[in-house]
Amino acid sequence: MSFRWSRAAAIAQKxxxxxxxxxxxxxxxxxxxxxxxxxxxFAIEFNVKNVPLAVHDADKTQTSRRVIDTFGSSGYFLVxxxxxxxxxxxxxxxxxxxxxxxxxxxxxxxxxxxxxAKAQLLLDGSDNSTVGPILxxxxxxxxxxxxxxxxxxxxxxxxxxxxxxxxPELNSRWFVIPGLAVAVLAILAVLLTALTVAREWENxxxxxxxxxxxEPLEIIVGKLAPYAVLGLVGLAFVYVISRTVFALxxxxxxxxxxxxxxxxxxxxxxxxxxISVLTRRQQIAMQLAMMAGMIPAFLLSGFIFPIAxxxxxxxxxxxxxxxxxxxxxARDSYLKGSTLVEMGTAFLALGVLCVIIIAIAxxxxxxxxxx
Amino acid sequence: MRTLRAFLRKExxxxxxxxxxxxxxxxxPMIQLxxxxxxxxxxxxxxDLWAQPDSNDYLLRRIYDRSVESQWFRSASGxxxxxxxxxxxxxxxDAALVSPPGGLSRAVARGAGDLQLLVNxxxxxxxQAVEQYVRNISNAVIEDDLHIKRPEFPISFEVRVLxxxxxxxxxxxxxxVMCMLLSITTIILTGMSLTREKEVxxxxxxxxxxxxxxxxxxxxxxPYLVLGIVQIPLVLAVAVFGFGVPxxxxxxxxxxxxxxxxxxxxxxxxxxxxIASNQQQSTMGGFLFLFPAILLSGLMxxxxxxxxxxxxASYVDPLTHYxxxxxxxxxxxxxxxxxxxxVLILIGMAVLLILASFRRFRTTLQ
Numbered sequence: 001m002s003f004r005w006s007r008a009a010a011i012a013q014k015x016x017x018x019x020x021x022x023x024x025x026x027x028x029x030x031x032x033x034x035x036x037x038x039x040x041x042f043a044i045e046f047n048v049k050n051v052p053l054a055v056h057d058a059d060k061t062q063t064s065r066r067v068i069d070t071f072g073s074s075g076y077f078l079v080x081x082x083x084x085x086x087x088x089x090x091x092x093x094x095x096x097x098x099x100x101x102x103x104x105x106x107x108x109x110x111x112x113x114x115x116x117a118k119a120q121l122l123l124d125g126s127d128n129s130t131v132g133p134i135l136x137x138x139x140x141x142x143x144x145x146x147x148x149x150x151x152x153x154x155x156x157x158x159x160x161x162x163x164x165x166x167x168p169e170l171n172s173r174w175f176v177i178p179g180l181a182v183a184v185l186a187i188l189a190v191l192l193t194a195l196t197v198a199r200e201w202e203n204x205x206x207x208x209x210x211x212x213x214x215e216p217l218e219i220i221v222g223k224l225a226p227y228a229v230l231g232l233v234g235l236a237f238v239y240v241i242s243r244t245v246f247a248l249x250x251x252x253x254x255x256x257x258x259x260x261x262x263x264x265x266x267x268x269x270x271x272x273x274x275i276s277v278l279t280r281r282q283q284i285a286m287q288l289a290m291m292a293g294m295i296p297a298f299l300l301s302g303f304i305f306p307i308a309x310x311x312x313x314x315x316x317x318x319x320x321x322x323x324x325x326x327x328x329x330a331r332d333s334y335l336k337g338s339t340l341v342e343m344g345t346a347f348l349a350l351g352v353l354c355v356i357i358i359a360i361a362x363x364x365x366x367x368x369x370x371x
Numbered sequence: 372m373r374t375l376r377a378f379l380r381k382e383x384x385x386x387x388x389x390x391x392x393x394x395x396x397x398x399x400p401m402i403q404l405x406x407x408x409x410x411x412x413x414x415x416x417x418x419d420l421w422a423q424p425d426s427n428d429y430l431l432r433r434i435y436d437r438s439v440e441s442q443w444f445r446s447a448s449g450x451x452x453x454x455x456x457x458x459x460x461x462x463x464x465d466a467a468l469v470s471p472p473g474g475l476s477r478a479v480a481r482g483a484g485d486l487q488l489l490v491n492x493x494x495x496x497x498x499q500a501v502e503q504y505v506r507n508i509s510n511a512v513i514e515d516d517l518h519i520k521r522p523e524f525p526i527s528f529e530v531r532v533l534x535x536x537x538x539x540x541x542x543x544x545x546x547x548v549m550c551m552l553l554s555i556t557t558i559i560l561t562g563m564s565l566t567r568e569k570e571v572x573x574x575x576x577x578x579x580x581x582x583x584x585x586x587x588x589x590x591x592x593x594p595y596l597v598l599g600i601v602q603i604p605l606v607l608a609v610a611v612f613g614f615g616v617p618x619x620x621x622x623x624x625x626x627x628x629x630x631x632x633x634x635x636x637x638x639x640x641x642x643x644x645x646i647a648s649n650q651q652q653s654t655m656g657g658f659l660f661l662f663p664a665i666l667l668s669g670l671m672x673x674x675x676x677x678x679x680x681x682x683x684a685s686y687v688d689p690l691t692h693y694x695x696x697x698x699x700x701x702x703x704x705x706x707x708x709x710x711x712x713x714v715l716i717l718i719g720m721a722v723l724l725i726l727a728s729f730r731r732f733r734t735t736l737q
Contacts, residue, residue, distance in 0.1 A: 024647065028655040032662075039663045045676040046495050052675070067526060092533060093706040095699055098675070101528075111525055121528040125535030126702040128413050128543030129673040136503050138528055146524040154522035158430070158475070158484040158509045162502045164492035165459055175495045187658065195651040203571065279391070282650040283563050287395045290555070295403070299411060304671060306497050308417040308465075314410040332462075335493050342461050 007214045011222025019226045029192065033184040033234040037241045040180055046172045048133040053077040054091035054100040056084060061108035063149055067119065070145045071101065076137050089122065098124045099134055111150060166335040174249075177242045178334040179303040181261070182327050184238055188231045189265050190293030191286070193224060193272025198285040201276065216366050224269045231265045242334075251337030260329035260343075260350065267322040267354040268293060274361040277368055297323035322357075325350040374582050378590030386564065386594050400552045400602055401609050407548045408614050412540040415500035419447035421455060421464035428474035433512050434486075434505075435468060443504045459491050466490045466501050479517070534702045541614040546697040547670040549606050550690055553629075554636050555661060557599040561640030562653035565591055570649045584733045592637050599633035600626075610701075620705030624714070628700070631717040632693040638724035639689075645731040664690045692717050 019026060053071060057064050072079045080097060082088050088100035100122040111117035121138060123131050146152040167174045200206040209219055242248045250257075271293055279285040299305060300314065301323035307315055318324045328346040332338035340347065387393050422435040438444040447464035455467035469487040471478040478484045488505050492498035514521050535542045568574040568591075577587055603626065610616045639660060647653035666672065667681060668690035674682060685691045692713045699709055
């Protein structure tokens with residue numbers, strides 16, 4: 001027997017009814033991308049502001065007040081006066097403040113006598129999301145306070161002018177939302193497929209399907225088609241919301257973006273299928289889908305954590321992760337406007353991984369079916 | 372009580388019958404923690420930097436060489452006449468130094484040393500770090516090569532980073548990953564185990580069996596509660612012995628917080644299972660809860676920065692409180708009033724959620 005589209009289409013139709021009948025899953029599958037783009041879009045801001053700063057001023061002079069003012073008016077800190085240096089440290093211990101400024105007595109006197117007025121700044125090292133940015137701000141506040149209060153403006157032999165390319169305002173949304181296209185596809189494709197097919201095995205209906213005249217390959221194509229459609233609809237949702245609600249630019253080619261999406265989707269559907277063949281139980285399929293599909297897509301794809309900063313072993317490991325390559329394609333399409341040639345490596349790698357994973361999944365599926 | 376014990380025995384057997392499940396439940400959290408503790412870093416490194424090679428421009432070369440010597444940058448390929456913008460666009464370089472016409476050394480001699488830095492800012496965090504690195508390196512070059520002493524600001528801050536003075540990334544990441552792994556396994560697995568009964572039709576059997584609704588729900592959820600609690604010392608051992616994350620507070624307090632937290636997540640899993648009718652639905656429902664819960668917990672993104680409605684949402688997120696407790700107890704030694712407050716909040720949430728899930732479960736049983 002040979003592959004026939006009509007039979008695959010019949011199975012796809014049956015599967016489509018299945019999905020459409022299950023309102024709950026359908027709502028979740030379509031609601032998830034929308035929900036994720038909105039929460040990520042509104043919640044994420046890397047440019048830290050409103051850091052609670054506990055301040056103890058033992059000097060109580062014009063100078064010390066102006067220093068505190070400089071912190072307050074920078075927009076980065078919310079000043080919260082405390083009664084003693086110990087209370088400042090306690091504020092950090094109790095997570096009420098992320099930083100503390102302790103100005104010793106004699107601060108103004110030190111400055112007026114031509115020396116250096118030193119204040120202590122304590123930072124909370126337990127929270128990675130704030131400590132890095134605050135360290136960056138401190139240097140500039142030091143310079144601003146010295147210029148404003150002591151009229152000190154040292155010459156700078158080398159002045160660095162930074163031009164931020166592709167995201168000039170350092171907008172956190174521009175950084176995060178294109179990556180969500182990858183995350184959303186990863187969840188929908190790998191999880192839904194792995195679970196649906198594992199379910200067929202769990203309740204024995206896979207045997208039933210196999211006893212029909214349909215070929216294994218037809219069954220695969222038929223079963224996966226509706227999920228491919230769901231994935232593409234999810235991708236479309238991400239695109240539309242990103243462009244309308246969050247006004248992201250899209251500088252590249254839509255054709256390439258969609259092509260990358262389809263390649264990635266096909267790879268992840270095959271991965272989901274492979275997982276379901278290997279496990280045949282939904283609870284285990286879910287755990288594996290998470291390990292092999294979703295967690296890498298979130299954490300090892302360069303979504304938030306840059307790949308270049310990882311240790312060498314992980315840098316090479318990410319090369320076999322389809323999510324990494326689609327991440328490149330999605331970001332470059334949105335922000336850089338790269339051409340096919342410029343994204344050649346990513347497309348080539350994604351294509352090769354796609355073929356390999358589909359081949360393994362199809363082989364494993366066929367082999368398991370033969371008596 | 373006897374019925375419950377028998378029920379529990381059956382449930383434990385069922386959950387752990389599959390050897391693959393045993394591996395997944397106990398070994399994967401440790402593997403994942405190890406992987407992510409090693410791989411993920413907020414410390415930016417290996418940024419590909421390009422500068423136009425010019426043998427006459429001593430200062431530019433010094434800045435470039437020192438950049439590459441530091442582990443922060445690597446030298447990017449790109450020929451002599453390359454257009455720096457194109458290099459960054461094509462991805463051959465992440466950042467490029469462009470000296471003023473005639474070279475940086477001459478410009479500095481003229482008193483106008485403007486050095487342009489082009490940075491690919493698609494990754495906001497990376498772009499900010501790169502700018503900071505180049506500033507620091509250029510300051511060092513001014514001091515060492517131009518022999519101009521770094522100006523001492525008349526007003527200066529002595530900065531001390533408490534609890535993690537060397538800014539070890541593992542100290543930051545490990546408590547967060549612990550919190551994430553624990554909530555994922557307990558919520559999703561509890562939900563799936565309960566809906567599985569519905570799916571294969573054994574739920575009706577449970578109803579007709581001579582066990583009360585309370586026994587059913589306790590019997591079904593306690594195993595996952597125990598599995599979650601057993602994971603805590605395992606994961607903690609990897610954190611402390613594998614990554615050297617300090618454990619400055621009391622283990623008993625941490626355990627109390629963890630039990631309260633696992634109670635909330637198991638109750639959430641139960642609630643989801645009462646809405647879902649099959650395992651696929653309950654998994655999707657679980658993730659629909661988990662994504663925002665992880666996002667709003669302060670694990671990767673500061674809560675202080677979120678708009679007000681999101682901030683309120685993060686206060687009712689059990690992950691926020693558990694993560695805050697983990698960080699506070701492990702790194703800071705656990706400040707009394709803070710720990711009490713957040714443990715009480717977690718216990719309160721656990722009680723509310725358990726009551727709600729009992730009620731919902733009873734109605735679905737009838």
